[in-house]
Amino acid sequence: DAKTTQPPSMDCAEGRAANLPCNHSTISGNEYVYWYRQIHSQGPQYIIHGLKNNETNEMASLIITEDRKSSTLILPHATLRDTAVYYCIVRVVKWGYGGSQGNLIFGKGTKLSVKP
Amino acid sequence: GAVVSQHPSRVICKSGTSVKIECRSLDFQATTMFWYRQFPKQSLMLMATSNEGSKATYEQGVEKDKFLINHASLTLSTLTVTSAHPEDSSFYICSARQGSYGYTFGSGTRLTVV
Numbered sequence: 001d002a003k004t005t006q007p008p009s010m011d012c013a014e015g016r017a018a019n020l021p022c023n024h025s026t027i028s029g030n031e032y033v034y035w036y037r038q039i040h041s042q043g044p045q046y047i048i049h050g051l052k053n054n055e056t057n058e059m060a061s062l063i064i065t066e067d068r069k070s071s072t073l074i075l076p077h078a079t080l081r082d083t084a085v086y087y088c089i090v091r092v093v094k095w096g097y098g099g100s101q102g103n104l105i106f107g108k109g110t111k112l113s114v115k116p
Numbered sequence: 117g118a119v120v121s122q123h124p125s126r127v128i129c130k131s132g133t134s135v136k137i138e139c140r141s142l143d144f145q146a147t148t149m150f151w152y153r154q155f156p157k158q159s160l161m162l163m164a165t166s167n168e169g170s171k172a173t174y175e176q177g178v179e180k181d182k183f184l185i186n187h188a189s190l191t192l193s194t195l196t197v198t199s200a201h202p203e204d205s206s207f208y209i210c211s212a213r214q215g216s217y218g219y220t221f222g223s224g225t226r227l228t229v230v
Contacts, residue, residue: 041224
């Protein structure tokens, strides 16, 4: 699976949009971009994933560049509870018996601090 | 939505004893579950892949005789840390794959070996 590069930390003011970048320049055509976050001492929480089209759900938006070499996770109105480590993960969905196979490999992520 | 329950959330054990951690998928069946370990201020490290009805697949450097994994049903995987030592103190997290794309994580188990 392709490697990802994220800034180690970012700050964001409460109520403002948080834009978290991720570089994945070696991504291949069948690799998806996943975003998870981990609040201190909890298990990771799924945020969003996409292949090449921009995606939006109730938590965030995912913007993937046309060449798919980078993406941005957008939290439209950050709150203090969004303070967490955000992980961008690229992986192949391998189809096999029983559905997709494979695991998630975590990098170091971006520590987002939302400040009042 | 999919829920993965992990128990216990915290455990303190004496050096040399064994500790079992349970991971259950509450509202879906999981043929494959994953076990991660996380040391303070570090990222999650995949330890092993647990497959229902077959042997687990361990990542390089993880001792399979020390970290016993059992996945006897489609909703339960267990990780047993045998003969625990202080260096095994860590945050252990399980996850289960649901459907085609989704990975749901448990809330983690903080193991402290004294």
